Amino acid sequence: xxxxxxxxxxxxxxxxxxxxxxxxxxxxxxxxxxxxxxxxxxxxxxxxxxxxxxxxxxxxxxxxxxxxxxxxxxxxxxxxxxxxxxxxxxxxxxxxxxxxxxxxxxxxxxxxxxxxxxxxxxxxxxxxxxxxxxxxxxxxxxxxxxxxxxxxxxxxxxxxxxxxxxxxxxxxxxxxxxxxxxxxxxxxxxxxxxxxxxxxxxxxxxxxxxxxxxxxxxxxxxxxxxxxxxxxxxxxxxxxxxxxxxxxxxxxxxxxxxxxxxxxxxxxxxxxxxxxxxxxxxxxxxxxxxxxxxxxxxxxxxxxxxxxxxxx
Amino acid sequence: xxxxxxxxxxxxxxxxxxxxxxxxxxxxxxxxxxxxxxxxxxxxxxxxxxxxxxxxxxxxxxxxxxxxxxxxxxxxxxxxxxxxxxxxxxxxxxxxxxxxxxxxxxxxxxxxxxxxxxxxxxxxxxxxxxxxxxxxxxxxxxxxxxxxxxxxxxxxxxxxxxxxxxxxxxxxxxxxxxxxxxxxxxx
Amino acid sequence: xxxxxxxxxxxxxxxxxxxxxxxxxxxxxxxxxxxxxxxxxxxxxxxxxxxxxxxxxxxxxxxxxxxxxxxxxxxxxxxxxxxxxxxxxxxxxxxxxxxxxxxxxxxxxxxxxxxxxxxxxxxxxxxxxxxxxxxxxxxxxxxxxxxxxxxxxxxxxxxxxxxxxxxxxxxxxxxxxxxxxxxxxxxxxxxxxxxxxxxxxxxxxxxxxxxxxxxxxxxxxxxxxxxxxxxxxxxxxxxxxxxxxxxxxxxxxxxxxxxxxxxxxxxxxxxxxxxxxxxxxxxxxxxxxxxxxxxxxxxxxxxxxxxxxxxxxxxxxxxxxxxxxxxxxxxxxxxxxxxxxxxxxxxxxxxxxxxxxxxxxxxxxxxxxxxxxxxxxxxxxxxxxxxxxxxxxxxxxxxxxxxxxxxxxxxxxxxxxxxxxxx
Numbered sequence: 056x057x058x059x060x061x062x063x064x065x066x067x068x069x070x071x072x073x074x075x076x077x078x079x080x081x082x083x084x085x086x087x088x089x090x091x092x093x094x095x096x097x098x099x100x101x102x103x104x105x106x107x108x109x110x111x112x113x114x115x116x117x118x119x120x121x122x123x124x125x126x127x128x129x130x131x132x133x134x135x136x137x138x139x140x141x142x143x144x145x146x147x148x149x150x151x152x153x154x155x156x157x158x159x160x161x162x163x164x165x166x167x168x169x170x171x172x173x174x175x176x177x178x179x180x181x182x183x184x185x186x187x188x189x190x191x192x193x194x195x196x197x198x199x200x201x202x203x204x205x206x207x208x209x210x211x212x213x214x215x216x217x218x219x220x221x222x223x224x225x226x227x228x229x230x231x232x233x234x235x236x237x238x239x240x241x242x243x244x245x246x247x248x249x250x251x252x253x254x255x256x257x258x259x260x261x262x263x264x265x266x267x268x269x270x271x272x273x274x275x276x277x278x279x280x281x282x283x284x285x286x287x288x289x290x291x292x293x294x295x296x297x298x299x300x301x302x303x304x305x306x307x308x309x310x311x312x313x314x315x316x317x318x319x320x321x322x323x324x325x326x327x328x329x330x331x332x333x334x335x336x337x338x339x340x341x342x343x344x345x346x347x348x349x350x351x352x353x354x355x356x357x358x359x360x361x362x363x364x365x366x367x
Numbered sequence: 368x369x370x371x372x373x374x375x376x377x378x379x380x381x382x383x384x385x386x387x388x389x390x391x392x393x394x395x396x397x398x399x400x401x402x403x404x405x406x407x408x409x410x411x412x413x414x415x416x417x418x419x420x421x422x423x424x425x426x427x428x429x430x431x432x433x434x435x436x437x438x439x440x441x442x443x444x445x446x447x448x449x450x451x452x453x454x455x456x457x458x459x460x461x462x463x464x465x466x467x468x469x470x471x472x473x474x475x476x477x478x479x480x481x482x483x484x485x486x487x488x489x490x491x492x493x494x495x496x497x498x499x500x501x502x503x504x505x506x507x508x509x510x511x512x513x514x515x516x517x518x519x520x521x522x523x524x525x526x527x528x529x530x531x532x533x534x535x536x537x538x539x540x541x542x543x544x545x546x547x548x549x550x551x552x553x554x
Numbered sequence: 555x556x557x558x559x560x561x562x563x564x565x566x567x568x569x570x571x572x573x574x575x576x577x578x579x580x581x582x583x584x585x586x587x588x589x590x591x592x593x594x595x596x597x598x599x600x601x602x603x604x605x606x607x608x609x610x611x612x613x614x615x616x617x618x619x620x621x622x623x624x625x626x627x628x629x630x631x632x633x634x635x636x637x638x639x640x641x642x643x644x645x646x647x648x649x650x651x652x653x654x655x656x657x658x659x660x661x662x663x664x665x666x667x668x669x670x671x672x673x674x675x676x677x678x679x680x681x682x683x684x685x686x687x688x689x690x691x692x693x694x695x696x697x698x699x700x701x702x703x704x705x706x707x708x709x710x711x712x713x714x715x716x717x718x719x720x721x722x723x724x725x726x727x728x729x730x731x732x733x734x735x736x737x738x739x740x741x742x743x744x745x746x747x748x749x750x751x752x753x754x755x756x757x758x759x760x761x762x763x764x765x766x767x768x769x770x771x772x773x774x775x776x777x778x779x780x781x782x783x784x785x786x787x788x789x790x791x792x793x794x795x796x797x798x799x800x801x802x803x804x805x806x807x808x809x810x811x812x813x814x815x816x817x818x819x820x821x822x823x824x825x826x827x828x829x830x831x832x833x834x835x836x837x838x839x840x841x842x843x844x845x846x847x848x849x850x851x852x853x854x855x856x857x858x859x860x861x862x863x864x865x866x867x868x869x870x871x872x873x874x875x876x877x878x879x880x881x882x883x884x885x886x887x888x889x890x891x892x893x894x895x896x897x898x899x900x901x902x903x904x905x906x907x908x909x910x911x912x913x914x915x916x917x918x919x920x921x922x923x924x925x926x927x928x929x930x931x932x933x934x935x936x937x938x939x940x941x942x943x944x945x946x947x948x949x950x951x952x953x954x955x956x957x958x959x960x961x962x963x964x965x966x967x968x969x970x971x972x973x974x975x976x977x
Binding site for chain 3: 078091092094095099101103104106107108110111113114115116117185188191203257258261262263264265266269270271273274277280282291329330331332333334335336339340
Binding site for chain 2: 064124126127156157158161162164165168169172176179191194197201336338340341342343346347350351356
């Protein structure tokens with residue numbers, strides 16, 4: 056690898072990475088529990104909700120449906136967690152990384168399109184109308200957010216002249232990319248929220264279609280699917296740190312601590328957003344994605360490219 | 368050693384899941400076993416240290432298969448999609464052609480005297496490959512890219528049942544446009 | 555043992571409840587909602603998600619049958635309770651919690667059920683090889699009966715005919731009334747397709763029909779309601795779908811002939827509470843949980859005769875908040891627009907004029923008017939929405955917008971029961 060700025064740690068540390076991701080998931084879930092308990096206005100604080108929800112789903116029986124495609128269904132529902140784990144392998148924690156891939160940015164992209172497959176398969180496999188409509192709604196969102204997301208990732212890569220995540224982070228020692236490519240950052244965050252089927256992008260799980268993709272999921276399948284959504288949100292927030300938020304750069308604290316602090320902060324914002332925003336209907340968002348977001352992010356890329364050329 | 372073993376395992380996975388496309392009897396399974404086959408190939412390309420190409424293969428193919436599954440289900444009509452349906456047509460000739468091509472290619476691989484390596488591989492193999500493929504022909508590649516995009520747009524425009532007169536009225540003055548499904552930016 | 559006990563207690567403290575409301579008992583449902591949130595429990599969106607099935611009110615025969623079908627689909631451990639009156643909700647949930655914790659009870663319950671739905675057995679017999687029927691359902695138009703019927707005798711996905719008392723033609727009356735999660739009623743128009751198993755797992759094929767672009771697309775019959783989150787009680791919409799577009803819809807009410815509680819909410823506070831309840835449903839459907847929760851709390855205050863001044867102020871704040879949200883306006887603007895002419899033609903009350911966003915604001919406004927004691931006429935009981943007209947209103951919409959539009963019609967509890975019965 057040319058000009059790599061991070062050390063690759065041995066594969067055994069993957070467990071530690073998974074544990075950190077788990078902690079972030081727990082953090083996000085507790086936060087969400089607190090927020091929703093506040094909305095309900097009564098009852099317990101919601102602190103223990105993630106734990107209770109886990110206990111509930113572990114205890115619950117799995118079920119199948121008539122003429123379900125069980126194989127694809129299970130693959131789909133467990134896939135989101137797999138995606139999140141694959142994404143964090145290329146995120147450097149300060150100076151350490153698990154997988155110092157020279158094309159880490161594209162790796163993130165390859166992993167995030169897996170959501171197309173997994174969410175749709177979860178909707179398809181159950182052989183239920185509501186869950187299938189949910190699956191199609193996700194693809195409709197996907198058609199709108201995916202290209203802007205891809206072009207949003209181009210901006211930091213062009214600015215750093217590298218597709219290596221560590222190098223992109225190192226290139227922000229003076230100035231965080233979020234400062235001079237805010238459009239790309241916002242579009243990236245939109246994409247992360249969308250792949251996690253979160254907040255405004257929940258029509259695929261909408262209560263108008265009885266839970267959409269999750270209509271027929273129960274027990275451990277539902278646990279893994281919902282946990283996977285949180286994990287994707289956490290992994291996406293973690294990936295935004297080296298891409299836009301200066302990676303481990305920051306005063307006083309060591310690099311790894313800054314990465315965790317920034318990740319948690321962004322994650323908290325994303326969790327909080329869910330309660331503040333209504334859902335974006337896929338049929339309306341489609342046009343926004345193509346007519347507003349895509350041109351906006353292309354202009355952003357152009358500006359970044361001009362600056363990058365001018366600098367050299 | 369590990370690399371060699373994983374390469375072979377992936378090769379077997381790629382071939383078997385490729386073949387599974389014709390064994391399974393559902394369009395979703397057929398699409399996604401093809402996706403699996405491509406993913407295995409993508410990881411193999413990674414093992415060949417063509418990182419960019421390997422990862423992009425995975426990216427493109429998963430997305431393509433997701434779209435393909437949806438389109439298959441849509442265009443095949445709903446009834447056949449519901450039924451457990453055979454994924455092959457014209458079995459005998461297809462089989463003959465497939466076996467013939469496979470034998471020819473394998474024979475080629477095995478019989479051609481592969482040259483020994485001369486010189487060391489470039490520092491950045493992906494860049495070197497790109498340079499080799501496109502370097503002198505960049506202008507042509509850029510032109511081809513634009514032409515392809517224009518072709519797609521033109522194809523959609525020509526195929527579309529509705530025209531701007533349906534949307535904006537005969538004098539093209541009607542605002543907002545009359546659409547069966549209004550979009551999100553209020554055009 | 556200690557661990558599994560602790561696990562069970564944690565699980566039961568966070569149970570999800572599927573509420574089934576018998577027509578005419580919305581106050582019981584509102585009380586149940588309030589109680590379950592106070593326990594830290596949550597609403598289940600589908601039977602698969604539920605641990606507790608709570609039947610609110612005294613059910614008529616149809617709702618009882620539906621509840622029984624739904625009960626089969628709960629994965630278990632599960633508990634079923636009936637809440638006869640608002641003040642009994644707390645005790646009922648307490649007993650549900652006890653049932654969920656009762657290991658012997660749950661074990662006996664689960665031993666009586668097999669792990670696979672009956673259809674599996676059918677399928678194995680009928681089609682050879684692996685996964686004979688696995689991918690039907692897929693493509694939005696046909697099917698789906700996602701039901702796990704725990705292997706009980708009448709898995710009637712295949713029983714054609716009206717075993718349940720309202721057997722319209724073309725409808726598998728026996729199968730859970732389609733009420734819930736996407737049990738589609740399949741048409742029987744299977745055309746011949748050489749050599750294939752025409753009804754994998756007993757699911758017949760669909761007919762085709764021209765869609766709005768003139769392409770042939772299958773028509774799927776799906777019943778929306780009566781048990782769906784934020785769906786008007788007792789309402790059943792028999793939809794013919796192409797993709798997720800409703801090409802035709804027909805309205806019925808469950809237990810219509812048994813309705814004793816007759817339309818109308820007399821007390822002004824209750825009327826305002828009903829407006830808030832409807833607004834909460836619409837806000838939840840539009841995906842804005844925060845605002846929905848706020849509207850629900852307002853409803854609960856109104857029902858418990860809370861302080862008038864505070865409630866009015868909070869209502870006003872909610873109104874302003876909804877008005878300020880440009881994202882909500884963007885997503886509801888123009889949805890289900892009813893011009894003055896449409897309102898007259900469909901014989902709807904005047905306050906439904908405009909689009910869904912206007913109707914949402916007018917709902918809150920009318921709640922405020924009710925509290926203030928003014929403009930009694932505006933939400934007078936005489937201005938009921940004729941339920942049969944809902945079919946005309948939602949025709950041509952996709953499911954998402956249809957749900958929003960139906961929620962925006964601001965129906966009163968079981969208002970037109972008698973009207974439909976006479977019609």
